[in-house]
Amino acid sequence: MSQSSDAPVSSSRRKGGGIHAGERRFAFALTMPGLLVLFLTTTFPLLYLIWSSFQTINLAMPFLDGFAGVDNYVQMWGDARFWHAIRLTGIYTTTSVVLQVVIGLGLALLVMQIPAGQWVFRIVAILPIVLAPVVVGLFWRTVMLSPNFGLVDYLIQALGFEQVNWLGAPTPALISVIIIHTWQWTPFAFLVLLASLASLPVDVYEAARIDRANAFQRFWHITLPLLRPAIVIVVIIRSMIALSAFAAIFAATGGGPGTASEILNLYAFKTSFIELNFGYGSALAVSLLVITMVVSGVLFYLRTARHPGTKT
Amino acid sequence: MKKDKHNNQRPGTGTVRRRTILKAPLAAAAAFAVPGLLIGKAQAAGKYMNLDSFRAANIDWRMAKGAKITVGVIPAGYFQNLEAVMSDFEALTGVQARLEMTPPGQIRQKAVLDLSSKTGTWASHAADPMYYMLYVANGWIDPLDNYLGDAKLTDDRWFQFEDIQPGHRGATSVDRRPYAVPFDGEATIQIYRKDVYDAKGVGPADTLDEYAANAKTVHDPANRLWGCALRGFRGAGQNMYIYPSLFRAYGGEWFDGKRVVVDSPEALAALEYYVSLLNSYAPSGVENWNWPDIADAFGQGTLGSYIDAHGSAAVVANPEKSKVVGKIGFARWPKGPSGKRVTSIWNWSFPINGALSKKDKHATWLFAQWAGSREVQIATSYDFPGAYKRTGANRGSLWKDPKFLDLMGKFGHNYVKAATESFAKDTDPDWRPRLPQWPAVGDTMATAIQSALVGQAKPKEALKEAQKKIDQILKV
Numbered sequence: 073m074s075q076s077s078d079a080p081v082s083s084s085r086r087k088g089g090g091i092h093a094g095e096r097r098f099a100f101a102l103t104m105p106g107l108l109v110l111f112l113t114t115t116f117p118l119l120y121l122i123w124s125s126f127q128t129i130n131l132a133m134p135f136l137d138g139f140a141g142v143d144n145y146v147q148m149w150g151d152a153r154f155w156h157a158i159r160l161t162g163i164y165t166t167t168s169v170v171l172q173v174v175i176g177l178g179l180a181l182l183v184m185q186i187p188a189g190q191w192v193f194r195i196v197a198i199l200p201i202v203l204a205p206v207v208v209g210l211f212w213r214t215v216m217l218s219p220n221f222g223l224v225d226y227l228i229q230a231l232g233f234e235q236v237n238w239l240g241a242p243t244p245a246l247i248s249v250i251i252i253h254t255w256q257w258t259p260f261a262f263l264v265l266l267a268s269l270a271s272l273p274v275d276v277y278e279a280a281r282i283d284r285a286n287a288f289q290r291f292w293h294i295t296l297p298l299l300r301p302a303i304v305i306v307v308i309i310r311s312m313i314a315l316s317a318f319a320a321i322f323a324a325t326g327g328g329p330g331t332a333s334e335i336l337n338l339y340a341f342k343t344s345f346i347e348l349n350f351g352y353g354s355a356l357a358v359s360l361l362v363i364t365m366v367v368s369g370v371l372f373y374l375r376t377a378r379h380p381g382t383k384t
Numbered sequence: 385m386k387k388d389k390h391n392n393q394r395p396g397t398g399t400v401r402r403r404t405i406l407k408a409p410l411a412a413a414a415a416f417a418v419p420g421l422l423i424g425k426a427q428a429a430g431k432y433m434n435l436d437s438f439r440a441a442n443i444d445w446r447m448a449k450g451a452k453i454t455v456g457v458i459p460a461g462y463f464q465n466l467e468a469v470m471s472d473f474e475a476l477t478g479v480q481a482r483l484e485m486t487p488p489g490q491i492r493q494k495a496v497l498d499l500s501s502k503t504g505t506w507a508s509h510a511a512d513p514m515y516y517m518l519y520v521a522n523g524w525i526d527p528l529d530n531y532l533g534d535a536k537l538t539d540d541r542w543f544q545f546e547d548i549q550p551g552h553r554g555a556t557s558v559d560r561r562p563y564a565v566p567f568d569g570e571a572t573i574q575i576y577r578k579d580v581y582d583a584k585g586v587g588p589a590d591t592l593d594e595y596a597a598n599a600k601t602v603h604d605p606a607n608r609l610w611g612c613a614l615r616g617f618r619g620a621g622q623n624m625y626i627y628p629s630l631f632r633a634y635g636g637e638w639f640d641g642k643r644v645v646v647d648s649p650e651a652l653a654a655l656e657y658y659v660s661l662l663n664s665y666a667p668s669g670v671e672n673w674n675w676p677d678i679a680d681a682f683g684q685g686t687l688g689s690y691i692d693a694h695g696s697a698a699v700v701a702n703p704e705k706s707k708v709v710g711k712i713g714f715a716r717w718p719k720g721p722s723g724k725r726v727t728s729i730w731n732w733s734f735p736i737n738g739a740l741s742k743k744d745k746h747a748t749w750l751f752a753q754w755a756g757s758r759e760v761q762i763a764t765s766y767d768f769p770g771a772y773k774r775t776g777a778n779r780g781s782l783w784k785d786p787k788f789l790d791l792m793g794k795f796g797h798n799y800v801k802a803a804t805e806s807f808a809k810d811t812d813p814d815w816r817p818r819l820p821q822w823p824a825v826g827d828t829m830a831t832a833i834q835s836a837l838v839g840q841a842k843p844k845e846a847l848k849e850a851q852k853k854i855d856q857i858l859k860v
Contacts, residue, residue: 131500132821134522136859153853219669240671242840328618329671330835330846345493346620347824347857348518 121361124354131348144355154356156331157339161363164250164335165314171254172310173303176261181295183262184269194266197259205256209323212252213239217324239325242332249321249333253314261306268302269295304375308368315364336360430472432763438476438754441542442535448747449478455734455751456495456509459485461698461772462568462732463510465764466755472763473754479747481507488621492823499524502739507748510732511564512621513555514822520558521820525735528562531749543753547779551811552731565756568776569731571806572629575682575697576689577602578713578797580609588715588798592633592657595689595718599665602688611665612689613681614658617674618834620826625728626691627833628816630654633720638817644858646829647844647851653721655843659836671837683708691717693730694803695775697795702771712796716806727810731778758782766791783807824857 128140148154183193200208216224217238229235238248272295280290318337321327327334327342334342337360344353438445457463467483474480484506486494492512498505499519511519519525531537532545545553545562552566574588574595580602581587589595599611615626631638634657636650645651662670665688667681675692679699682690683706694714703709717725734752736745754760758779765774766787773791782788783804792800817825832850836843 131496131522132518132824132857133859147856152849220667235668237668240669241838326618328831328834329838330618330831330840332835332838332840342827346827348496349824349857 118361121354122358124350125358127351127354129350129354130352131350140351144352145359147352148355148359153331153334153339154336154359157334157336158363160246160333161315161335161337161360163246164253164317164333165311165367168250168253168257168314169307169310171250172258172261173306175254175258176306177265177299177303179258179262180265180269181291183266190266194263197262199259200256201259203256205317205319206323208252208256209320212248212255212320213324217248240329242329245325245329245332249324252320252324253317256320257310257313261310264302264306265299268299272298301375304371308371308375311371312364312368315367316360336363430469430475432469432472432767432769433759435472435476437759438757442539443537445477445750447536448743448750451743451747452480452482453507453744453747453751454482454484454505455748456486456491456498456506457483458488458491458510458732460488462695462764462774462776465768465770465772465774466567466760468768468770469760469763473751476754477747477750479750481747481751489619496823499737499739504737504739504744507737507740507744508734508752510567511556511735513552513729513731513733514620514816514818514826516556516558516563516735517818517820517822519735520563524738525563526738526745528564528736528749531736532562537746537749538753543757544779544781547758547781548756549731549778549780549807551729551807551813552733552778554813555729555731556733556735564733564735565752566731566733566778567755568774569778570693570695570728570776571803571810572626572691572717572727572730573694573802573806574689574691574715574717575700576713576715577682577685577687577708577711579708579711580688581713588713589718591719592630592721595691596657596661596665599661599688603665605667608686610667610681610687612661612691613666613670613673613678613687614662614691615674615678616662616666616671616834616837617677618671618830619674620823620830622674622830623833623837624816624826624830625730627654627658627829629691629717629726629728630658630720632726632812632815633717633722633724635720635722635724638814642858644817644819644825644854645851646832646854647847650722651847652844655833655836655847658833659843662837671834680705682706693728694799694806697799698772698775701795710796714796714799714802716802717810724812725806725810726812726815727806729811729813729815731776762788819858821857825854828853828857 125144126140126142128137128143130136179193183190186193203211214222216222219225219235219237219240222238224238225235236244238244276294276298277290280294285293316337317335318341321333321335321338322341325333327338331339336356340353340356340360342353343356344350347353457466463483463485467485470481470483491509492515495506495509495511495515496518498509500522502524516525520527532540538545545565548566549569552569553562556562556564556566576588576598581598584601586598586601589598595612601611602609603611615622617623631651631654634650634654636648636654638644638646667686673681675696676699678687678690678692679696681687683700683702685707697712697714700706700712701709717727719725734748734755736748736752740748756778758781761774761777761779761782762785765777765782768774775792775795777783777788789800792803816822819825828850832841832846835841835849836846840846841849
């Protein structure tokens, strides 16, 4: 657009500027209380967290407290438990998100085939989502996975397999917390994808049928590309949540046994609230924040980069 | 519910209202349901205790009248009994004190957050003795010598602070200054199935090797009887409650000068014993078991033996919950290679939050004194009208009181002797490393022990890793 064609618009804006400015001020005044609350409850704690991560704040050794510079971050670099936690966070997030999308999509495709009564599945699917994660963790820990008495162990032994100590052995414990997270959140992927599937245009499929595309080809070349925006959104939202997962793992394994399911969030929590080393704990939390922002940033970038058309 | 039909009065006290005696649990329930209903202004008789015996103390119990305090405790039987008799405290002092039940997993964090932010939400709380060094290093709680030595606040001829178990007073003191009034304490003892041991011709273990041998003898998982169990759950108060006793019994020393040493040969031998014992003879899942899980399993008849707090006998000898009543035997901790038997010196105690106003501090001191007094100890133990009676009495004189010993004797064979001898001979002030960094050190050790137990790391590597982390924590 040229400058000249822009001029009248801006001049008319200027004319009404007085009223607009007044309205704007009024609108601003109206939003102030909300903004203030937001600042106090979200921005301020975040800034405080970042500030603390550059301090030594250790309740067990108050005499050492003071400005630490980047000491906490240097310590993190050489901390094997931190790298272990990062690795577990990666495994936990990737596996659980992939499982959620794959299973959720499979279920959605299946349910789409059912001509009537889909609402029943939608309602059932909501149930795990509305449960508090702590409840989910405790439920799995006691009812499902406890050795000798749990349902899963009972089934496995009834089928003639050897007993698995789900929450007591390192690898099964990690698998268990991934299963728990997947169980709780697959319905989210399912519901979003089901809604998207229902809104796909019918004529494209008719055209494909006329061209004799088989079921797989229809899925691969039509359904999947059309669903891609929905899938990407599900992946982004679920990754952000999985990276900061806490309550269900805390309730089911407490990060254990040993450190076998101690993802970064749990390590940060323990450092701050059990070891009472708030400086280092804050630095760990900041690192998790950075990772989450980078991961979601990359995913958002991929989404828009691949689909310039969706911008318009 | 006939909640008003109960009577908790002790014989010989003046009558407030006449009521018929009902079953004990109902009485306890009613005490929760109608607090304050029976409380007049100052009266000679409380609901549970004769207030005159408190007034014999030469202090002004009404000095903090009108104050309101909240005390954090855990939802365990011993504090529930205390809560049931709290109305007597208000009747005596005019102070409104409320107990806030907080699960053991959270009480430490909540207390630390409250103390460090100086909000004074909890005037006092049931404190973990291992936290006193931390509290004192930060100046969060008041030393009690000022209170004990002030004739206006304490009449020691009546209170007799020295009568409280020396081990418990030691565990709540820092540099010989007392910081809390111990309320309930315990010794760790060996608890075994006497019927099973008798049938196999073995007795309670005298040494740790014998303990493992006994476990092997009775171990029969095909018939749902496992040899033994010890706390396996990770936590400074869980597996790091049992391991320190083994560590010391193997001759381990926590300190080398100022450095905390956890990877010594003795430490390794103790950990190897623990790991091999539990992996060989404990039910699978033991790595996630804390004492209630162990006591439940023992009560269901699936364990040959366990070592834990003497108070857990109340669970395994409770006919409503346990199938092994009358088949239980008790003994002291087995001896380790160093010849030592080492019990825990665990206790719950009440400190005074330093962030309070003077009046609230006085109210809190009255509460701590009241709860630790002989009268309240008795009222919540053998004189308690409910089914559960406290066994962790804090006073030496009570452990000689025939009525108390009579109550304790009902739990099973050799119970009183095992517990009293443990208190007298097996307490060890160096049971765990006492230092302000305990929460971090304890958790690091707890993680290492559990890692070794589940095979995530070999015992030697686990301890080496823990040593590295502890050096980092202590900045040595």
